[in-house]
Amino acid sequence: MKLKDDRKVELIFEAALKLVAQKGLSGITMGDISREAGIATGTLYVYFTGKDELINALFAASRANSVQVAFRGYELTTPFKLGFRTVWMNILRYKLQHFEEVVFLEQCYHSPYITEETRERARELAVPFYDLIERGQQEMLIKTADTGLLLTFMMGAINELVKQTHYSNETLSKKKIDLTFDLCWDALKA
């Protein structure tokens, strides 16, 4: 017998992301996805029970990806500011390179597709970021304010920068990136 093809799920995800970045979640159909992925519409239903499950699975995967990459190269032993910078740059780099996921995730938060369970799992993934900020606070390097608030501020700035960069389709220079990090650091530092 023939086995399921993991690569095909990848193909489907890539197609869906591309289309959502182009036309938004509201402008995407199962037909579009299958055409873009180069497979038959019926095949989508071999891998997913329906549109809802497809979107939820893609949401979970996208969310996990972006978090997984963030702490690459970060160790508790590295000095805080350097470690924070590493994480910050990881996030920015990832989001610039995976703009489609940024858009997709954003659109999903207020969509009828994402179930409460999927949302809850997404929230759990944020824990390491809270830990990071709290470490900075313990070392008296970061303002002693609501951790969630500081995190929100930082992520918001990155997200908006990524979107802005994409819309104005200029490449973000090293200089601009460093500057934005400085903005962020100046905001959060004690």
Add this chain to the structure above:
Amino acid sequence: MKLKDDRKVELIFEAALKLVAQKGLSGITMGDISREAGIATGTLYVYFTGKDELINALFAASRANSVQVAFRGYELTTPFKLGFRTVWMNILRYKLQHFEEVVFLEQCYHSPYITEETRERARELAVPFYDLIERGQQEMLIKTADTGLLLTFMMGAINELVKQTHYSNETLSKKKIDLTFDLCWDALKA
């Protein structure tokens, strides 16, 4: 003869905003909108030629609203930091009170509904914000970096704060608001 009822357009807009904040742009139908607005589906077509026009009109109106309110109480004669603070608070207050518009606008940017023309008009509305930042730069109070970048950073932080506040459904205390302004000011100040 009977005349068109301006109030009805308001009703339609309110209904659409409410639904989009609840279920996203992708989960909204003309039937839903009319039911929520308490009018017949056909009546929607008296006021708008179709769904596309309805969404574009709402987008334009929402965008205009949020900008219009921003400079209330701001004068070129007021000292910069105070004026900046006024504008910043105006924006935050408006977005907190009109969360539905925040969500709606965000969802629209990557939707197939919004035409290039509507987008272009939306961009023009940002000019006063550029002027504000540039004034701060001339007075040596704001970092001399790309104006768009600084603006992006500031708006991103506000947006994310508003969203975060809403999701965690706590009311944002005066203290937290002031703190966030300080974060923002520390980031942008020269």
Add this chain to the structure above:
DNA sequence: CACAGAAGTGAATATTTATTCGCTTATCTT
């Protein structure tokens, strides 16, 4: 190699949703 069983197909069907239309109701004009 044979064949079992699952993947893969895309046209057919079911479902959802936008839009139209014949009709009723309201209100402006004279």
Add this chain to the structure above:
DNA sequence: AAGATAAGCGAATAAATATTCACTTCTGTG
């Protein structure tokens, strides 16, 4: 107050879209 004209209605229709299904094509297993 009467007529004209457009708003308002919601069931009917058209269009778009999700999902199924009868069929074909693979490929792992014995």
